[in-house]
Each structure stands twice: as structure tokens, then as C-alpha cells.
Amino acid sequence: MSDEELAKDLGLISAMTIGIGTMIGAGIFVLPGVAVNADGGAGPIVVVSFVVGGVIAMVNALSVSELGTAMPKAGGGYYYINKSLGPMFGSIAGMGDWMGLAFASAFYCIGFGQYLAVFVGLPAVPGLNPIQVGALVAGAIFIGVNYVGAKETGGIQTVIVTLLLSILAVFAVAGFFSFDYATLAGNEGGLAPGGYGAILPGTALVFVSFLGYAKIATVAEELKDPGRNLPIAIIGSVGIVTVIYAILVTTMLGVVPWPELSQDAPVAQAARVAFPESIGPVTGIAGGAAAVMTVGALLATASSANASILASARINFAMGRDKIVTNWLNEIHPNYATPYRSILVTGGLIVVFIALLGQDIEILSKAASVLHLIVYALMNVGLIVFREADVPEYDPDFTVPLYPLTPILGAVLSLGLVAFMDGIEIALSGAFVVVAVAWYFIYARNKTDQQGVLSEHIRSREADLPDRVVGAADAVAPNGTGNEGPTIMVAVSNPRTESALITLAGAIAQHEGGRVLATHIVTVPDQTSLETASENRAGLDESSEELLAAAAADAEAFDVPIETKTILSHRGIEEVFDAARTNDADTVVMGYGGTRFAGGRVEGSLDEITHDLPCDFLVLDGQRLDLSDVLVPTAGGPSSDLSAEVAGALRDTLDVDVSLLYVAEPGEEEAGHEFLSGWADGHGLDDANLRIETGDVERTIGRLGEEYDLVIVGATERGLLSRIVRGSLAFDTIETLDTPVLLSERPSARSLWERLFGGR
Amino acid sequence: MTESGPRSEDLLAHVLLPVAHEEDALATAEALEPYHPDRVTALHVVEKGGGVPDKTPVEQSEELAAESYAAVRTVFPDADEHTAYARDVAGAIFDAADEVDASAIAYRSRGGNRLMQFLSGDLSLKLVTNADRPVIALPRVDEGE
Numbered sequence: 017m018s019d020e021e022l023a024k025d026l027g028l029i030s031a032m033t034i035g036i037g038t039m040i041g042a043g044i045f046v047l048p049g050v051a052v053n054a055d056g057g058a059g060p061i062v063v064v065s066f067v068v069g070g071v072i073a074m075v076n077a078l079s080v081s082e083l084g085t086a087m088p089k090a091g092g093g094y095y096y097i098n099k100s101l102g103p104m105f106g107s108i109a110g111m112g113d114w115m116g117l118a119f120a121s122a123f124y125c126i127g128f129g130q131y132l133a134v135f136v137g138l139p140a141v142p143g144l145n146p147i148q149v150g151a152l153v154a155g156a157i158f159i160g161v162n163y164v165g166a167k168e169t170g171g172i173q174t175v176i177v178t179l180l181l182s183i184l185a186v187f188a189v190a191g192f193f194s195f196d197y198a199t200l201a202g203n204e205g206g207l208a209p210g211g212y213g214a215i216l217p218g219t220a221l222v223f224v225s226f227l228g229y230a231k232i233a234t235v236a237e238e239l240k241d242p243g244r245n246l247p248i249a250i251i252g253s254v255g256i257v258t259v260i261y262a263i264l265v266t267t268m269l270g271v272v273p274w275p276e277l278s279q280d281a282p283v284a285q286a287a288r289v290a291f292p293e294s295i296g297p298v299t300g301i302a303g304g305a306a307a308v309m310t311v312g313a314l315l316a317t318a319s320s321a322n323a324s325i326l327a328s329a330r331i332n333f334a335m336g337r338d339k340i341v342t343n344w345l346n347e348i349h350p351n352y353a354t355p356y357r358s359i360l361v362t363g364g365l366i367v368v369f370i371a372l373l374g375q376d377i378e379i380l381s382k383a384a385s386v387l388h389l390i391v392y393a394l395m396n397v398g399l400i401v402f403r404e405a406d407v408p409e410y411d412p413d414f415t416v417p418l419y420p421l422t423p424i425l426g427a428v429l430s431l432g433l434v435a436f437m438d439g440i441e442i443a444l445s446g447a448f449v450v451v452a453v454a455w456y457f458i459y460a461r462n463k464t465d466q467q468g469v470l471s472e473h474i475r476s477r478e479a480d481l482p483d484r485v486v487g488a489a490d491a492v493a494p495n496g497t498g499n500e501g502p503t504i505m506v507a508v509s510n511p512r513t514e515s516a517l518i519t520l521a522g523a524i525a526q527h528e529g530g531r532v533l534a535t536h537i538v539t540v541p542d543q544t545s546l547e548t549a550s551e552n553r554a555g556l557d558e559s560s561e562e563l564l565a566a567a568a569a570d571a572e573a574f575d576v577p578i579e580t581k582t583i584l585s586h587r588g589i590e591e592v593f594d595a596a597r598t599n600d601a602d603t604v605v606m607g608y609g610g611t612r613f614a615g616g617r618v619e620g621s622l623d624e625i626t627h628d629l630p631c632d633f634l635v636l637d638g639q640r641l642d643l644s645d646v647l648v649p650t651a652g653g654p655s656s657d658l659s660a661e662v663a664g665a666l667r668d669t670l671d672v673d674v675s676l677l678y679v680a681e682p683g684e685e686e687a688g689h690e691f692l693s694g695w696a697d698g699h700g701l702d703d704a705n706l707r708i709e710t711g712d713v714e715r716t717i718g719r720l721g722e723e724y725d726l727v728i729v730g731a732t733e734r735g736l737l738s739r740i741v742r743g744s745l746a747f748d749t750i751e752t753l754d755t756p757v758l759l760s761e762r763p764s765a766r767s768l769w770e771r772l773f774g775g776r
Numbered sequence: 777m778t779e780s781g782p783r784s785e786d787l788l789a790h791v792l793l794p795v796a797h798e799e800d801a802l803a804t805a806e807a808l809e810p811y812h813p814d815r816v817t818a819l820h821v822v823e824k825g826g827g828v829p830d831k832t833p834v835e836q837s838e839e840l841a842a843e844s845y846a847a848v849r850t851v852f853p854d855a856d857e858h859t860a861y862a863r864d865v866a867g868a869i870f871d872a873a874d875e876v877d878a879s880a881i882a883y884r885s886r887g888g889n890r891l892m893q894f895l896s897g898d899l900s901l902k903l904v905t906n907a908d909r910p911v912i913a914l915p916r917v918d919e920g921e
Contacts, residue, residue, distance in 0.1 A: 023822065023824070023838075025824050025863075026829070034828075034829065089835075090834070090836075165831040172828070173828050235830075237833065237834045238825070238829060238834060326829055330829075330833055333832070333836055348797060348832060348836070350796070350797060350886070352831075353796065353823060353831055353832065354831045354832070355831070355832055
């Protein structure tokens with residue numbers, strides 16, 4: 017088994033219990049009494065509110081399933097939104113998810129406190145009612161448990177959920193026998209005393225009962241067979257929970273008349289009525305049943321709170337990785353191996369929410385729902401962006417039915433439900449979005465280097481879209497480029513070309529504020545094990561060290577940090593790609609000779625590798641560079657953008673004169689000139705000499721190239737490099753040119769996407 | 777010495793070095809260095825939840841492993857690495873020792889009082905009681921705890 021498979025140990029049942037275990041705590045045990053009595057009495061119609069909530073959750077569950085199977089990554093909703101809509105919306109989503117979980121945890125703690133108060137007399141503290149005291153104690157315990165990471169024995173979550181479902185099943189059966197339709201419908205006002213208009217505000221209140229399913233997605237990377245298990249677990253748990261809610265709330269309201277239903281511990285109250293006082297000689301059945309229900313409620317709210325605290329640490333991790341928040345949060349405790357800082361900060365928020373807002377459980381539950389709903393709405397938009405931008409890596413195993421209807425519906429329903437919250441929650445959430453956006457501009461924008469697919473998409477179609485759209489995308493784009501700017505990797509192999517390659521890399525690195533990584537890839541014959549090779553390293557080290565030392569010396573001419581590395585490998589060119597990936601290189605500079613040491617490899621696999629460039633590639637055909645002027649032939653396209661960047665870097669650092677060449681059809685010189693001067697302006701090369709020629713492209717380049725010290729040719733089509741490597745490219749004119757030629761190839765969308773995803 | 781059987785050099789022929797994180801890895805490797813082991817394999821066990829979500833995301837655990845190996849390599853440049861995924865850390869260490877055919881397991885207690893050791897699973901006790909090969913407890917030096 018590969019490492020990746022070993023890391024996956026959650027099966028379908030475990031995944032399902034995460035979802036059900038988180039959701040079931042709130043809906044059944046805490047909310048029914050509050051919901052039926054809300055706004056002067058919504059009455060039994062709240063059963064419909066629960067079902068509507070289930071439907072909204074289900075539409076979103078479909079979208080989460082698609083996104084989750086496409087990107088089984090820690091972080092869930094935040095991760096998808098950050099990747100699709102970029103870090104500004106990522107900030108909103110990350111903060112929203114995080115705060116939403118903190119609010120939800122505070123809500124679960126209050127629920128725990130309400131049932132705890134049934135068992136033990138809790139003291140009131142000035143400013144806090146007894147339930148809040150219980151909630152704070154519970155919150156402290158949950159935070160402590162997560163802080164030390166005390167292991168729940170393997171199946172305990174499954175046991176708890178099974179136990180809960182059994183308790184609820186027994187309750188439903190007992191309730192069925194004492195169910196009285198008159199109790200349900202015979203109160204003043206019938207089934208809907210508050211009118212049918214009370215349904216949606218009711219849904220807004222109870223939606224917190226459905227917040228568990230997305231947590232399955234936050235641990236997607238630990239699931240076995242996520243393509244199958246993730247959608248089943250997410251959709252299944254929403255379906256099961258909705259049915260349970262509908263049955264049990266109906267039962268409860270058929271047992272206890274709704275105006276009398278307890279707002280604090282409704283299930284315990286209903287159990288006391290539903291179960292007979294005695295069966296035969298055994299008495300105290302009703303009281304015992306109420307006690308069992310109370311224990312169930314404590315387990316349920318505890319498991320909800322626990323799962324939420326853990327999920328929030330996952331979101332912090334994902335945000336820290338993208339530098340939306342400081343990675344300080346994600347330090348791991350040396351002894352407990354838990355992300356203790358994240359847990360403490362989240363725990364602090366929970367405590368504050370309990371203490372300040374815990375008097376009114378409605379505010380906590382709605383605040384949690386509003387924040388999650390905003391995240392869900394953005395997630396649906398993100399799904400549409402992924403589909404429309406047509407990114408090849410976006411390849412979900414599960415796709416939503418009825419696209420684009422489902423995600424549109426999901427976004428509309430989620431935002432629509434927000435409208436049924438009270439003014440205070442809407443105002444809070446509006447303020448929250450403002451704060452999150454401010455956070456992005458003040459803090460995160462300068463740190464993060466993540467760019468969303470949306471802005472890539474907009475920027476890549478600059479020509480077709482109105483300026484204002486592009487301008488807006490630019491205005492919110494991140495400024496950060498990681499900590500140390502781009503990494504320019506040089507694959508040196510030959511002392512004769514080393515200096516020229518380092519010169520190019522140094523100029524680019526200095527221009528971009530990046531660093532140079534000089535690598536010497538030593539190909540070891542397949543017959544020699546790498547270990548043996550490294551043991552016999554003495555001789556090899558010498559030549560390698562000499563080469564890399566020369567590289568470091570050459571790089572000193574530039575004001576850039578340089579690192580050197582010797583890599584032993586059985587592979588040649590493939591190792592260059594690997595090294596570029598593992599070192600997060602942004603540009604690879606290598607010699608033409610280097611591309612040829614692939615000889616004898618299976619062409620198919622090589623083809624695939626070289627078609628999938630991990631970053632920009634610059635391949636130099638030539639041994640020495642003595643630069644005073646360069647020629648850049650262009651016809652537009654991503655690779656010639658790269659050529660322009662290189663030319664610009666050489667101009668700024670080495671004071672090189674840049675000439676641009678456009679080969680036009682005879683008679684179209686005028687249009688050609690217009691294109692070229694526009695292109696020059698667009699690439700910051702407006703001071704370059706413009707040359708318009710007609711005739712055969714290759715021959716023209718060959719003829720004019722003689723006049724220059726370097727010709728920079730952008731790959732006009734994808735896979736140029738792969739064809740050079742295989743030697744199948746008839747590039748005679750240029751190959752026979754005495755002037756050094758630099759071939760530039762910028763990866764197409766596929767690899768660009770890979771860079772977004774961390775280069776893997 | 778003419779009798780056959782294990783000699784002291786054999787003990788350090790191939791040492792398995794379980795490390796938890798960067799700092800621990802560095803301290804452990806430095807503690808082992810004076811004894812000049814012939815060969816070292818650094819081991820990081822990613823603690824799995826086994827039915828419940830892990831304490832940390834997989835990606836973070838693997839970062840931690842990579843940092844730990846890098847720290848070991850600052851002391852033993854040729855050290856091999858081995859990553860295990862298990863709920864039972866001590867068991868995973870023994871399995872790894874089997875797998876890489878280690879001559880001994882060298883570890884450094886992470887310290888802490890009884891309560892902390894209990895909460896973090898008291899690895900020392902499990903290691904020394906259940907081992908099927910020599911276990912070397914490295915001295916805890918240079919820490920003013």
C-alpha cells in the first residue's frame with residue numbers, strides 16, 4: 017500500500033457517524049421547544065420548517081459532495097472557495113466557517129448546559145444564568161479534551177451515534193403509542209397558529225440542526241475511497257437526519273401540547289409523558305426514560321461540540337497554509353501532537369460567545385446558521401466557476417445532477433434563508449463580511465500567494481472581457497508571492513554552459529526579487545543502487561561541488577540568494593521535473609543538451625511528463641552568453657508572455673537592448689505594426705525596437721537572429737519542449753543558427769492549475 | 777573476546793530513531809551522535825484516529841514528518857526515513873523496526889510529569905515493556921527542565 021492509502025482509515029460508517037453525530041445533537045434535543053414557541057408561537061408547522069431545512073441542506077450537500085470528491089483536502093468549504101473565487105472570498109469563507117463553528121459550538125454547549133441542569137443544580141453566577149455556567153464547564157471540558165487529544169477509543173463515535181439512534185428509536189415507539197392527534201392539532205390555532213408564513217423563519221431558526229454534513233468534507237483526505245464514500249456519507253447523513261427530525265418532532269408534539277413544550281429540555285419532558293409510569297411491578301419507568309433521554313442529549317450535544325472544535329482546527333490549518341491567517345495558530349503541541357493554539361483560540365471564542373450571548377440560544381443558533389449559509393452560497397458559486405472555467409484538474413467523481421440548476425438553487429436558497437433571519441443576525445453577518453474583507457486587504461492580501469480560478473479565468477481572457485471586470489479582478493488580487501519571491505531553478509550539467517544558464521537565472525531572479533536554486537542532477541545507471549552511488553560519492557562530489565561552486569560564484573554578480581543541490585537519480589529529464597515540483601520552482605532554466613539525456617526512455621511516459629510542465633521552462637541552446645541585444649519574435653500567447661518577461665528582466669538588470677519581431681503576411685504590415693506596438697506596451701517593453709517583416713517565419717528568424725546575441729523564442733504550441741526532448745522537432749533553421757537561442761514554454765491551463773494546487 | 781553472539785558494535789549497526797517533531801528529532805539525533813551508529817533510519821509515526829478524524833490533518837502530519845527527517849539529517853546526513861501510519865504508536869515502532877530490520881530502537885523520552893505522560897499515551901512504558909529487540913533510552917541532556 018502506498019503511504020497515501022495508509023493515511024486513509026475512515027470508512028463509510030465512520031464518515032456517516034461524523035455527519036449524523038454532529039447534526040443530531042441540536043435539532044432534536046435543543047430546538048423543538050424554542051421553535052414551536054418562537055415569534056409568539058409557530059406551532060406544529062415547525063415540522064415543515066425542519067423538512068424545508070433538510071431540503072436546503074440536501075441541495076447544498078450535493079454541491080459539497082461534488083467539490084469534496086474533486087478536492088479531498090483538509091479545510092472543506094474554505095478550501096474550495098479560496099481555490100475558485102480567490103483569497104478575498106476565501107477570507108470571507110474561512111472566517112465564516114471558523115466563526116460559524118465557534119457559534120455552533122457555543123450553541124451546543126448551551127444545549128449541554130440545559131440538560132445538565134436537569135440532573136444537577138447549577139449555581140448562578142452574577143451575569144450568568146445556571147445554564148451558562150453548565151455550558152462554560154462543558155465548553156472547558158471539550159476544549160481540554162481536544163487540547164490533549166485524548167484518544168477516543170476507535171469506535172466510540174460510532175457507539176455514541178448508535179446509542180443515540182437506539183434511544184431515539186425507543187422514544188419514537190413509545191411516543192407512537194401515546195401519540196394523540198388532538199394533542200398535535202387541537203391547540204388554539206390548529207396546526208399553524210402563526211400562519212404558514214412562520215415556516216421559513218422557523219427554518220432559519222432550526223437550520224443549525226443541519227450543520228454537520230459539511231464536516232465530513234473537512235476530513236475528506238482521511239476517507240477511504242472518497243469518490244464513493246464522501247457523497248454517500250454526506251447525502252446519506254442529511255437524508256437520515258431529516259427523516260429522524262420529521263418523525264421525532266411530530267411525535268414530541270403529539271405527546272406534549274406545543275404551548276407547554278419545554279424550551280430547555282424538551283426531549284426529557286416528552287419522554288416523561290410518553291413512557292408509562294410503571295410496567296407491571298416496575299415503577300419509575302417514565303422518570304428513568306427521561307433520565308436516559310437526558311444522558312442521550314448530553315452525549316449528543318457533546319459529540320456535536322467536539323466535532324465542531326476539531327473541524328475548526330482543520331479550517332485554521334487550511335487558512336494558515338494559504339497564509340490567510342498566521343501559521344502560528346497551527347503549531348503542533350510537542351507532547352500531545354494537537355494543534356493546541358488553534359484549539360485554544362477557538363475555545364476562547366466559544367467561551368466569550370457563551371458568556372455574552374448565551375442567555376438567548378436563538379442568537380447563537382442563527383449566527384451559526386447565517387455564517388454557514390454565506391459559506392454555502394459562495395461554495396455553490398465556486399462550483400459554477402470551476403465548471404465554467406473548465407479547468408482540466410477539476411475532475412470530481414461525483415457530479416451534481418441538473419447542473420447548473422442545482423448550484424444556482426443552492427446559492428439562492430442559502431442566501432434566501434438568510435433573509436428570514438432577524439435584523440440583528442443579518443446586521444451581524446453583514447458586519448462580519450465587511451470585517452473579513454477588511455482582514456483580507458489589511459493582512460492577508462500581502463501574505464497569500466493563492467489566486468483563485470476565477471481571477472485566472474478573468475485575467476486570461478483579458479481581451480474578451482470589459483476592462484472594468486479585469487480591473488476589479490486585479491484590484492483584489494493578492495500581492496504576496498510567498499515569503500521569498502519566485503524560485504528560479506537551474507539544472508546545470510555541463511561546466512561549459514553553467515555560466516550562461518546562471519546568468520539568465522540570476523537576471524530573472526534579481527528582476528523578480530526571487531532566488532536561484534542551482535541543481536546538479538547526476539544520473540546514476542539503473543544497475544547501480546542510489547545507496548552505492550552515494551557511498552562512492554567522493555569522486556562525484558568533487559566534480560559536482562566544483563560545478564555548483566562555479567554556479568554560486570557566477571550568481572554573485574547578481575544580488576540574489578543562491579542555493580545549490582546535488583541530486584542523485586536514475587532518471588534524467590524526469591528528475592528535473594520532479595525537482596522543480598518538490599522545490600516549488602517557478603521557472604526552470606536548463607541547457608539544450610540537458611534535455612537530451614533522456615535517451616532510450618519510454619516515449620509515452622516522457623511525453624506525458626513533458627506535456628505537464630510544473631512551471632515555466634527556459635531551454636538555452638548555446639554555450640556562452642555575452643549579452644548586449646536580444647531579439648524576441650512574437651505572435652502572442654502565454655509562452656511569448658514568458659519571453660517578454662525574460663527580455664524585460666535582461667533589459668533591466670543587464671542593460672540589454674530588446675528588439676521585437678513580428679512576421680506578418682505580405683500586405684498586412686500595418687496591422688502587424690499595430691499588434692506589435694500594442695503587445696510591447698502590454699508587456700512593459702514599450703522602449704523596444706519594433707521590427708515587422710514578411711516571409712517565412714523560421715527563415716526570417718534565422719536571418720535576423722544572426723544580428724543579435726540571443727533570440728528568445730516562445731513555444732507557439734503546447735508540447736514544444738516534449739518534442740525537443742524526443743528530438744522530433746524539425747527546428748533546423750534555428751538549430752543551425754550560430755546565435756544562442758532561448759526557448760521559452762509556459763505551461764497551459766492544466767499546469768497552471770497544478771501550481772495553484774501546490775504543484776502536486 | 778572470542779565467544780560468538782552479539783557484540784556491542786552490532787547494537788548500533790542499524791538504529792531505528794523514532795522522532796515526533798523537528799525539535800525532538802534534533803535533540804534525539806544529537807543525543808545519539810556521540811555513540812556513532814553505523815546506520816540510522818528516522819521514523820515518524822503519524823498517529824491515526826482509527827475511526828475518528830485525526831488530531832491533525834494528514835498534510836500537516838506529513839509536513840511534520842518531513843521537518844523531522846530534515847532535522848535528523850543535519851546530524852546524520854545519510855539517515856534513511858520511514859513513515860508509518862497507525863493508531864498504536866508503540867506497535868508501529870516495532871513493526872517499522874521489523875520492516876527495516878533495525879538492530880536497536882533508540883529514543884529519547886519526551887519527559888513531562890506522570891499526568892502528561894499518561895495523557896500523551898506513555899510511550900516509554902510501552903516501548904520498554906513490549907520490545908522484541910534492544911531499546912536504547914537516550915539521555916535527556918542540555919534541557920533545563
